[in-house]
Amino acid sequence: MSLLEKAKNQSDSAELLTVNSESLSVSFTAGEIKSSERKDTFGTALRVIKDGRIGFSSAIGIENEDLLLKNAIESAQFGDKVDFSFASPAEPAEVETYHESIRNLSIEKMIEMGRAVADKLKKAEEGLQIDVGLGRVVSNSALQTTNGLELKETESSFGIGAGIERIDGNDILMLYHSGQSVKVEDFTDEVTTKILERLEISRNLVAFEGGPMPVIFPPRAMMTLLLPLLQAINGKTLAQGSSPLEGKLEEKLFDEKFTLYDNPLVPLKPASSSFDGEGIPCRKMAIVEKGVLKNYVLDLKTASQTNMKSTGSARRGLTSTPSPGTSNLVMEPGNTSINDIISDIEKGLWVDTVLGLGMGNLLSGSFSNTLGVAFKIENGKLTGRVKNVSIAGNIYELLKNITAISKETEWLGSLCMPYLMLESLPVVVK
Amino acid sequence: MRDRLTEAIKKSPADYTEIRIERRQSTIVQYRGKNMESAGSNTDVGGIARCLVKNGGWGTSTFNRMEDIDKHVKYAFECAKSLSRDDIKLAEVQPVIDETTYSFDEDFRNITLSQKKELLASYNDILLSHSDSIRDTMCVYGDRFVDYYYANSDGSYIHEERPHILCRISAIARKNGNVQPAGESIGVQKGFEAVRGMEDIAVKVAKRAEELLSAETVKGGTYTVLCNPDLAGVFIHEAFGHLSEADHVHENPKARELMVLGKEFGKPFLNVIDDGSVQGLRGSHKYDDEGVATRKNYLIKEGKLVGRLHSRETAQKMGEDLTGNARAITYRFAPIVRMTNTAIEPGNASFDDMISDIKLGVYACDSRGGQTMLENFTFTSGYAYMIRDGKIAEMVKDVVLGGNLFQTLQNIDAVGNDFKWLETAGGCGKGGQMPLPVSMGSPHIRIQDVPMGGR
Numbered sequence: 001m002s003l004l005e006k007a008k009n010q011s012d013s014a015e016l017l018t019v020n021s022e023s024l025s026v027s028f029t030a031g032e033i034k035s036s037e038r039k040d041t042f043g044t045a046l047r048v049i050k051d052g053r054i055g056f057s058s059a060i061g062i063e064n065e066d067l068l069l070k071n072a073i074e075s076a077q078f079g080d081k082v083d084f085s086f087a088s089p090a091e092p093a094e095v096e097t098y099h100e101s102i103r104n105l106s107i108e109k110m111i112e113m114g115r116a117v118a119d120k121l122k123k124a125e126e127g128l129q130i131d132v133g134l135g136r137v138v139s140n141s142a143l144q145t146t147n148g149l150e151l152k153e154t155e156s157s158f159g160i161g162a163g164i165e166r167i168d169g170n171d172i173l174m175l176y177h178s179g180q181s182v183k184v185e186d187f188t189d190e191v192t193t194k195i196l197e198r199l200e201i202s203r204n205l206v207a208f209e210g211g212p213m214p215v216i217f218p219p220r221a222m223m224t225l226l227l228p229l230l231q232a233i234n235g236k237t238l239a240q241g242s243s244p245l246e247g248k249l250e251e252k253l254f255d256e257k258f259t260l261y262d263n264p265l266v267p268l269k270p271a272s273s274s275f276d277g278e279g280i281p282c283r284k285m286a287i288v289e290k291g292v293l294k295n296y297v298l299d300l301k302t303a304s305q306t307n308m309k310s311t312g313s314a315r316r317g318l319t320s321t322p323s324p325g326t327s328n329l330v331m332e333p334g335n336t337s338i339n340d341i342i343s344d345i346e347k348g349l350w351v352d353t354v355l356g357l358g359m360g361n362l363l364s365g366s367f368s369n370t371l372g373v374a375f376k377i378e379n380g381k382l383t384g385r386v387k388n389v390s391i392a393g394n395i396y397e398l399l400k401n402i403t404a405i406s407k408e409t410e411w412l413g414s415l416c417m418p419y420l421m422l423e424s425l426p427v428v429v430k
Numbered sequence: 431m432r433d434r435l436t437e438a439i440k441k442s443p444a445d446y447t448e449i450r451i452e453r454r455q456s457t458i459v460q461y462r463g464k465n466m467e468s469a470g471s472n473t474d475v476g477g478i479a480r481c482l483v484k485n486g487g488w489g490t491s492t493f494n495r496m497e498d499i500d501k502h503v504k505y506a507f508e509c510a511k512s513l514s515r516d517d518i519k520l521a522e523v524q525p526v527i528d529e530t531t532y533s534f535d536e537d538f539r540n541i542t543l544s545q546k547k548e549l550l551a552s553y554n555d556i557l558l559s560h561s562d563s564i565r566d567t568m569c570v571y572g573d574r575f576v577d578y579y580y581a582n583s584d585g586s587y588i589h590e591e592r593p594h595i596l597c598r599i600s601a602i603a604r605k606n607g608n609v610q611p612a613g614e615s616i617g618v619q620k621g622f623e624a625v626r627g628m629e630d631i632a633v634k635v636a637k638r639a640e641e642l643l644s645a646e647t648v649k650g651g652t653y654t655v656l657c658n659p660d661l662a663g664v665f666i667h668e669a670f671g672h673l674s675e676a677d678h679v680h681e682n683p684k685a686r687e688l689m690v691l692g693k694e695f696g697k698p699f700l701n702v703i704d705d706g707s708v709q710g711l712r713g714s715h716k717y718d719d720e721g722v723a724t725r726k727n728y729l730i731k732e733g734k735l736v737g738r739l740h741s742r743e744t745a746q747k748m749g750e751d752l753t754g755n756a757r758a759i760t761y762r763f764a765p766i767v768r769m770t771n772t773a774i775e776p777g778n779a780s781f782d783d784m785i786s787d788i789k790l791g792v793y794a795c796d797s798r799g800g801q802t803m804l805e806n807f808t809f810t811s812g813y814a815y816m817i818r819d820g821k822i823a824e825m826v827k828d829v830v831l832g833g834n835l836f837q838t839l840q841n842i843d844a845v846g847n848d849f850k851w852l853e854t855a856g857g858c859g860k861g862g863q864m865p866l867p868v869s870m871g872s873p874h875i876r877i878q879d880v881p882m883g884g885r
Contacts, residue, residue, distance in 0.1 A: 036490075036513055037490045037764070040502070061473075075469055
């Protein structure tokens with residue numbers, strides 16, 4: 001008898017996930033090759049619903065099915081009361097989540113790529129502390145439920161990340177960039193260019209007076225504005241009754257220019273998938289469309305707790321239960337080029353990195369951050385780096401009036417973001 | 431297991447090979463407010479093979495199937511061989527053969543999930559029923575039993591049983607938009623007996639959260655601060671301990687400049703240690719994850735920097751003694767230099783003497799998060815009191831201490847005689863390996879001229 005059949009005998013319904021993955025990574029520290037690591041993982045996770053309560057257990061490595069089942073059943077004794085069933089068979093959308101090039105990528109080639117990045121960065125300036133990491137992963141997962149679902153998916157991903165640390169007296173500058181894809185892509189140029197162009201501007205420290213002023217959020221800083229929204233629309237927050245956006249679907253909350261999609265079907269992106277972690281088919285959906293709130297992000301449990309349907313947003317690892325989360329976040333671009341947008345700015349701030357992302361009372365829509373790296377905009381140009389700057393604001397007020405969104409967008413990990421300009425944000429300089 | 435590992439190591443073509451295997455069984459119970467969020471058990475079994483090759487580098491391979499040990503030793507060798515760099519050498523250590531089983535007072539593996547749930551629920555109930563102002567709670571019980579095996583090509587073989595248990599209870603008080611948290615935790619390497627009898631602690635936590643509601647924000651300024659052992663312990667770990675990790679120092683020229691042995695860091699009564707050999711503490715093990723025996727290491731002695739923490743590689747590189755501080759959070763990671771149990775040793779001052787000298791100051795207690803960047807740090811204290819005319823006065827909140835580490839260490843002008851090891855559930859993060867079990871210890875300490883934000 002299979003584990004799933006045994007589980008069926010002892011519970012009302014069950015869901016079994018098995019994951020087999022293999023990864024290879026290479027890291028450079030202080031500009032030199034440091035280590036090469038291979039990681040093979042094999043594990044199983046079981047959820048059961050028994051007498052209306054849900055239980056969970058995971059077993060990595062060990063193949064003792066009886067112990068796994070016993071733990072899951074025991075866990076269900078105390079589990080949350082739930083009102084949903086595990087996924088049934090459904091038609092998935094097709095999306096490419098695996099590419100052969102990953103399997104053929106050797107350590108030697110990865111080391112070569114990493115070295116190319118490290119050398120290019122070294123040439124830029126003496127004394128830079130350089131770290132580079134590359135990794136490739138192939139993972140096979142199988143999901144089965146007692147409702148007849150039987151899914152198999154193979155996923156691959158590849159990424160290169162590099163960071164520099166530059167110390168000049170008491171000034172510590174850290175810049176980072178990475179590229180990721182489902183297939184092997186040479187990100188060496190992108191990674192080095194994106195770091196070096198910011199290093200160029202950063203070398204020049206300029207004086208800066210605070211006050212209300214226009215602020216530009218480039219793609220890499222957009223999460224500062226999106227995080228409060230993502231938390232508010234998350235099924236967990238809604239189920240707890242803590243979301244300020246409860247009951248606000250179909251309400252216009254933001255500027256018309258603001259359209260944000262959760263798109264799990266973008267080809268060749270590591271966060272893409274045909275099915276979510278619970279076997280629900282994935283689909284592209286608008287979170288915000290022309291300023292109107294269109295969808296929350298829900299998995300089976302949080303959907304049943306809020307009397308809605310799963311949006312196919314269950315994320316999970318092997319050792320914990322699924323929870324709702326977004327896949328690829330894609331923001332609709334605007335009509336103006338970023339150069340035209342900043343050309344009108346006499347004095348403003350360009351946010352590169354923030355410290356302590358997520359600090360502050362996110363649920364109220366607030367963000368409050370000291371800036372790690374930020375630049376001064378003066379008469380349409382980035383004239384240098386500014387220090388000891390912090391910004392704060394509330395997105396439910398600020399995003400009602402977005403001055404401009406660029407037509408250029410950039411992929412960073414699972415985010416595809418434009419540049420966004422806010423007319424006036426209070427900027428504090430200590 | 432010993433034969434299995436020895437055989438696999440013998441087959442390895444690498445110049446140095448080690449294998450670490452862990453069988454991890456854990457149970458967790460979580461309450462959030464009235465709801466039990468989860469209760470369940472997980473198992474996790476796996477290992478790591480690590481190889482070093484001359485003119486190559488470190489290669490590692492982690493796996494979950496024991497049948498694949500040989501294959502993964504080979505992968506680790508291939509990884510190591512593919513790198514090419516200057517020789518990495520390891521400090522010599524006498525091979526060790528040691529097998530120890532843990533002898534429990536109350537083996538938590540024999541306590542049912544139901545009993546664990548009952549105990550946590552009872553603490554949670556104390557919090558929830560304390561008063562109307564307690565609106566939310568977060569309580570976690572966790573235990574983990576690790577059957578740990580280590581062998582290397584020098585001839586070491588170690589089998590150790592590592593039990594971990596923790597219980598964290600916290601409450602959030604709310605009134606008119608004012609939200610104040612309070613919490614306490616226990617985290618040790620002991621049996622179930624360690625988490626029984628926390629009723630008084632639960633009452634204390636609820637009371638404190640409620641008291642914080644009516645506390646004023648501290649007035650901004652520069653104060654003499656009396657730190658309780660909990661805050662002092664976290665301070666010394668976060669602000670100073672990380673700078674003592676040799677791998678960080680070695681790779682960072684600025685850090686190396688700051689941490690010169692012999693440099694005066696504080697007054698002669700300041701002594702700081704890291705000791706991974708203290709029985710029962712969260713950060714302790716008989717041997718580190720390279721088979722090096724743990725021991726008491728002096729970092730600051732009589733005010734001067736006298737040592738740092740090492741792995742075999744960093745000890746060799748820097749020409750310093752081994753300290754037994756190579757740790758990996760699980761078999762999935764290679765060990766890096768980590769702290770174990772870090773402490774400020776007791777001094778001679780009594781609490782009464784330290785406080786009676788303070789005309790106006792702050793008694794800062796516990797830590798609620800902080801950040802360090804090289805030698806600059808900030809901490810938020812969990813709760814605090816004003817000190818007026820040598821006595822503890824009204825409670826204050828939002829006490830954020832910050833500044834320069836070296837300045838602050840120099841400003842420690844009294845070290846108390848009331849040392850204690852904090853048996854709290856501290857977790858340390860570094861290099862993606864978090865939360866690594868650690869603990870801290872300290873007596874009360876007094877620091878002059880501490881700048882504080884606030885009103």
